Amino acid sequence: MAPAGAQARKSNAVKRERPAPHTRRTQHRHVFLIGILTAGLVALVLIHVWLRLQVVHTGYVLSTTSKLQSRLEQENRELKIELATLTSPERLELMARQRLGLRTPEKGQVIVLP
């Protein structure tokens, strides 16, 4: 502890003297650099957190959109089935006969062009 005590005394002695302007500048520069580094680090962490939040948010959006896509596909399939059912030859014939009063053409009523 003795050399440490001597050093402390020495530093007390130094403290009493006015520091040279260039040392002060160096100190300021160090503080400034540390400040910049800390701020950069904090900014990086914040960006990382922000990005992470964005990913989660986009995940939710994707999930909702994916659900919407599935629902629309399902609706599309339902409509396709409905269309196919409505245009089935059996139903078309029934509608043509009953609603429109159509009937199978007699012979000679169908003329195929060459």
Added chain:
Amino acid sequence: MRRPARRSQHRLGIARILFLALFLVIGGRAIQLQVLQGEKLMRLGHRQHLKEWIVLPKRGALFDRTGEPLALSMESQSVYARPRRIHDVEKLSHNLARILKLRAADVKEKISAEKPFVWVKRQVSSSEAEQIQTLNADGIGMFYEPNRHYPQGQLAGQVIGFVGLDSEGLEGLELKYNNYIRGETGSSVAERDALGRRVLVQGVEGLHIPPGSDLHLTVDTSIQHMAEKELEASIRKYRAKAGVVIVVEPFTGEVLALANYPSFDPNNYSKQSAEQRRNRAVTDSFEPGSTFKTILAAAALEEGVVGKEDLFYCEMGKYSYAGKIIHDTHPHGWLPFSKILQVSSNIGFTKVAEKLKKERFFKYIEKFGFGEPTGIDVPGEAAGLVRKPDKWAAIDLATHGFGQGISTTPLQMVMAYAAIANGGFLMRPYVVRRAVGSKGEVLMQNQPHVVRRVISEKTATLLSSMLQDVTTEGGTGTMANIEGFTVAGKTGTAQKADPVHGGYAAKKRVASFIGFVPANKPRLVALVLIDEPEVNVYGGVVAAPVFRNVARGALRYFAVAPQKPAALPAAPLRPEAPPRHVVKRPNVKQVEDSAEAAPDFVGLSLREALEKAQALKVKVRLQGSGYVIKQSPAPGGRWSEEAGLVLSLQG
């Protein structure tokens, strides 16, 4: 100043030690969590925020040759219960029964079972699913399951087949092409939040599980509908048990229609009998009867044993052969070979078979594909029953000649006739044209496949002309005649074997007609088979009209121009539906037509214009309807036949 400095140094030392100890503890804990328990904790964590989502297989669709959908898949919901989590069984079973239209007692039994999981009802409707959701009951949940729909109902039901609740093909094309249509079951792992919602932070790539391929069929819904409708009408009219209609393109082997009666609706497969599900056209064998005479005729002509005009004595309807008496429906004396086919004389054909001998006859039976499956891409195909000639009894030569004592499937018969229609090639029939993947890539394609050449083109042409006589005056198949077209075909009225008493049943018959049209340039070959008709048993009466109606409809559908102009009666008037607009015919005098000048159509009605165009073989393009008010080029003007005429109509 010394004391405080020493004290602060002392404090600093303590702080250092404290921090060091703290970091050591933190470090130790970190090692414990990350290294020693790392794997276990990671697993626990994943279990909490990752979930495996099952992606259901997307079964491919089935389309007809024009793109009409025949089978489509949807996702429907199934209701399940976890009985151990249910508190008020009585109330819940009552509510579920009300919504799902089930018996409360059945539901109660299900949801109070000693099982961790039970299905309450599978594939419920969307309104039922919504009501279940509003119940918000503990221990009741819903699960998405694929559901198959057949929008055309019973149309081609036996050909399409059906899938079970687990989305596996069980019959028909659904079974045969299951590997193509099925699609893959997959799963994707995604993160979930505290509420159990899926959060796709890894993107959606993992969700893409390739769906099954679509099948494009050769079957045409319009022709299939005509075939089914006409078949059912005939079966009802003649009080028959069952029936089959097959329509095939002779040059490719593509099946255009394959109709069975009783019909089968795959939407309700569980409620229908195995009888209805059976695709008789390929699974059942029949004794073909007189339609098989054509095979003997082809063999005899090809081998040069007989000529078209060779005379045979038909013994006036009664002929003793191999210790048995062979009868004809009508007694005949001397007849040329062509006439024997036209009147379908059993005695005449027995004599032809005698000349041909059994080995040569058998060779053609095999060449025409009898006794082996045709190779159609439909499951359950039968081979028929053909015995080797060394197993034939003496009478078999005669009976085989008129299609008894041998069994064939309807499909084998129609393919044999297709070989005659196309100039002598036996084709492999097929129902599926291609399987197309989700990105439009063709994964499988069926091409026309020649199995073998059976007879020469000359024999095919000769036989075709002889078969045309069957449908003209004096033949057995006049009711198959279609105005404007030449029809080649043959009737059949076969006795049915009696499986109980042996021999043939006294009254049971199979009436059939197989033919092709137009005879000289066939577009289609069709078979009609009516099993056990009661009112009338003759193929020429029961089956031939079905052929006529189906073939006529199909020719109209394909827009095949008649070979000979049909009689053109006046348009039938409908007194109950008077024309809405009475249009006065433009008072225009027709210009005399000459070879170089454009013929005059101005003033003609649409029908008259079309008739004139058909008669003069002039290409016309129509604009509007009513009466022709203008034509380009003008009547009498310079024109070229290739360019044709443009007719503007109004009225």
